[in-house]
Amino acid sequence: MTTDEPLLEVEGLDVEYELTNDVIHAVSDASFTIQENRYLGLVGESGCGKSTIAQSLISALDSNGEIASGTIRFRGEEIQDLTEAEFKNEYLWNEIAFIPQSAMNSLDPLMKVSEQATKIAKEHTDWSKEEALDRFRELFGVVGLPESRIDDYPHQFSGGMKQRTIIALALFLKPSLIIADEPTTALDVIMQDQILNYLQEIRRDRDLSMLMITHDISVVFENCDDMAVMHGGQVAETGSVVDIYTQPRHPYTILLQRAFPDVRFRDRKLETIEGEPPVLHEDMDFCSFADRCPWATPECRQGSPPLEPVPEGAETPRGGGETAADGTRVDDGVVTHRTSCIRQEEMADLADAHLDEIEAKRTLTE
């Protein structure tokens, strides 16, 4: 099942958008890999470049956007230079399926959902119409929709049902990778929980990898095996969710975790991150977090920080099968924990000291 070759490999990706008098460096030197049968969560704030990455993966950048450098390899084949039409013919639905951000509005309102499925099947497979419908009906069952409703129009569905229809379509031609851009953001929490649960259940009977793009680290920690944290177009840190949870080494990852509301620890004061993400006008040849970072040094602004492996921590042993409660998330060491902070070695101590400092300040003011 798991081979040495990653399913998707993004290396040194730079994406730029051309404006009238300006260039936006939306993604700078981004690298991460998705292994077979693993879910990777790509997290970051608005404007950090995560949706741009999704669009470059499926050759669907806006017309003023282009991949300036870097490679995207799917099963070893470079796909970054494909046109949208080539990508659609060779990869879309069969190999890579896409769940867009506004999935609720991406069904054709004038077609029955079954027709939309048979249309996809007709374009990409040699299945007969009956075969296609049978398979689609089966998938309705998988995502928890009544099979009798495949001939409904989208407006007859609720938001959560539309979302599940999109997931059924994404699974339809048995792709090996699903790219989901904020798949549950528009949904209420109970519906979100149901959908995420389906996304977990579908991996029980098939090999499936997923790139789950979201701003919500709790969704990633609970549902993904690996993660990549982005800030200002750069990958700040990547590795297994266990590594990043237990030993975060980039200041942004550390502060983001402390800023995230956790209903279990509501007495804790939330950490705040100063400033705003940078507007990416200039060439990002420095750490994009430097202006917000409590530990920034002059070196952080000299040269873009390389994504370097994090040595295995002494305090928390890594790899070799740390198992989460549901038994699925095993850190098998396939994905290397890497961060682009040049002070990564000092970071654990600095972060602890920072916490003490804040605590002391609070006690003083209170």
Add this chain to the structure above:
Amino acid sequence: MSSTQPILEVRNLEKTFKQSTGILDLAKERLGLGDNPPIRAVDGVDLRLEQNQAQAVIGESGCGKTTLLKTLMGLYSPTGGDVVFDGTNRDEFSKADWKEFRRRVPIIFQDPFNSINPTFTVRDALLEPLGIHDMKGDDPEGKAIDALEKARLTPAETYLDRRESELSGGEKQRVSIARALILDPDVLLADEPTSMIDVSTQASLLNLLDDLVEELGLSMLYVSHDLSTVSYVCDRINVMYLGRVIESGTTDAVLDNPKHPYTQALIQAIPVPDPFSDREPTDLRGTPSDPINLPGGCRFKDRCPERMDVCDRTPRSTETEDDAEHTVACHLYYDHEGATGADGHATVRAGNGMHGGDDR
């Protein structure tokens, strides 16, 4: 009666909407032909917001929380029930009372990107409400600076001449907060004020709202779908489902010891930022129905794992055993057998005035 008077009290509030205002439907209605039941968006809500208290109204889309807020603001007039502000029933408000009410009860909207006039500078945005309420005094700019500082926009002077387009999302929301604070309000109404703000900025906004209640002695009604953010700001939580408050209690009581099966599912469904968490996904299925032509009884009965026959009668809000401040509207928590009178729930409700006399 308790010793202190609540700043804002809502009693049995109802707001219904007509499903259609089309001419055919109206004609049918006149002739007594068509059956066009109303949408019962808010259906018998009681709330008591004390001085210097932050309370949350929580629920999924369509539960009526936004309608409740808009009715409280006075954008909708209630179909039934009372809103009492600082001891005065709003039915008795004069025009001047309404103006004073708007000064003392400002709102912070969900979307800071569209709630500030883009042609205004921050100074204009802050001085406008002062002008309307005749509060400019000798030093309006000083008041503006003071309000910006309270909203932690510092140095305040540097913000005065900026326009909406020169502010980030978090800064915009702070300007909205400053605009509310400049009127020296008593109650802040907040409609999901952080839901469109990024996590790194959201934390500082939540801390700010929390501090404001503490430092300025404000009260706040915070409407949201997100229990985890609310838990950092609010003292009490009211859970709404299909137009009714089904559980109410202190934040700790509701989150640590939820009673209503819906609240339990809602809390269980919150993802936690921890890969080792042993949270089980909720087994609740389906979505709430539309609040039209609802069957009688408990609104949640069709999705409820604990459904009993008695659920066809409307549950009254009852105190939980251990905590008089923690109420839940569920038959599981009181002896409904003993309370059954000749006509079902009417006897149950005698004297407590919850939800009115009848379901329909």
